[in-house]
Amino acid sequence: MIRIVIIGAGNVGQHLISAFAKSDTVEVIQVFTRNPKTVSSIDNPVKAVHSYAEIMEADLYIISVSDSAIAEVSENFLFENKLVVHTSGSAAMDDLDAKNRKGVFYPLQTFSKSKEVNFREIPMCIEAENPADYQILELVSKTISDHVFNISSEQRKALHVAAVFVNNFVNHLYQIGYVICSENNIPFEILHPLILETADKIISLSPKEAQTGPAKRNDTQTINSHLSFLSDTTRKEIYRILTKSIIDNGKKL
Numbered sequence: 001m002i003r004i005v006i007i008g009a010g011n012v013g014q015h016l017i018s019a020f021a022k023s024d025t026v027e028v029i030q031v032f033t034r035n036p037k038t039v040s041s042i043d044n045p046v047k048a049v050h051s052y053a054e055i056m057e058a059d060l061y062i063i064s065v066s067d068s069a070i071a072e073v074s075e076n077f078l079f080e081n082k083l084v085v086h087t088s089g090s091a092a093m094d095d096l097d098a099k100n101r102k103g104v105f106y107p108l109q110t111f112s113k114s115k116e117v118n119f120r121e122i123p124m125c126i127e128a129e130n131p132a133d134y135q136i137l138e139l140v141s142k143t144i145s146d147h148v149f150n151i152s153s154e155q156r157k158a159l160h161v162a163a164v165f166v167n168n169f170v171n172h173l174y175q176i177g178y179v180i181c182s183e184n185n186i187p188f189e190i191l192h193p194l195i196l197e198t199a200d201k202i203i204s205l206s207p208k209e210a211q212t213g214p215a216k217r218n219d220t221q222t223i224n225s226h227l228s229f230l231s232d233t234t235r236k237e238i239y240r241i242l243t244k245s246i247i248d249n250g251k252k253l
């Protein structure tokens with residue numbers, strides 16, 4: 001049995017606790033939270049501690065706290081030469097204190113405490129300083145996910161930027177579409193099938209092949225008509241930049 005301590009019981013910490021609860025090979029023996037109230041909402045309770053001195057001996061320590069607190073938390077550990085990982089998409093593995101063996105255990109998904117996820121479908125991006133620790137992380141990842149990837153800190157940084165484009169920015173574009181619909185008394189639900197088909201299409205086609213619309217067709221008349229429809233300067237600017245990017249991308253081989 002691989003014994004794990006999870007540090008932090010936020011969105012990711014709580015989902016990890018639930019996912020590991022189904023495993024026969026991995027056991028979460030403790031969760032550390034600085035605030036005792038944070039653990040009250042966990043569905044699968046594990047023993048919670050709130051001081052670094054109470055943290056037990058384990059095979060793996062998973063730090064799942066805010067990015068800005070990762071270095072500080074890893075410095076606070078009272079033990080040495082243990083395998084310590086964080087779950088961040090943007091923090092480097094070297095943000096972890098050097099007194100322990102470092103690694104990364106990044107689940108590439110968006111998590112909220114109140115929204116259930118199927119962990120088996122979530123890509124696990126893992127990295128370790130040495131091959132033996134990588135094997136432990138691979139084993140632990142495979143107990144909860146069917147998709148495990150060896151991703152370096154440099155690659156993870158790039159992946160995180162790509163994820164901001166395909167998730168955060170796309171979601172913001174939904175928000176702009178939502179406002180435009182509201183301003184014109186159109187139910188946003190009318191766009192749901194289009195949103196779903198657009199996302200579904202890039203599973204079988206490359207994004208470039210799947211691109212449609214006035215920018216792809218270089219339809220200047222429609223583009224100009226859309227630009228004059230938009231009164232908000234930020235929305236106009238976003239429309240212009242994305243249109244230029246689609247046109248430029250179409251010229252590339």
Ligand SMILES: NC(=O)c1ccc[n+]([C@@H]2O[C@H](COP(=O)([O-])OP(=O)(O)OC[C@H]3O[C@@H](n4cnc5c(N)ncnc54)[C@H](OP(=O)(O)O)[C@@H]3O)[C@@H](O)[C@H]2O)c1
Nearest residue numbers: 008009010011012035038064065066067069087088110111
């Ligand atoms: N949420 C996502 O979608 C997602 C996806 C993939 C990876 N991640 C990564 O996973 C990590 C955790 O994210 P999250 O969304 O779970 O964050 P979160 O819900 O905001 O939870 C962060 C936890 O960190 C604790 N914390 C903050 N500062 C601390 C400190 N100085 N000492 C001890 N504990 C501290 C907080 O404790 P209190 O409750 O006491 O404030 C809180 O429980 C981050 O590295 C994030 O980048 C997040």
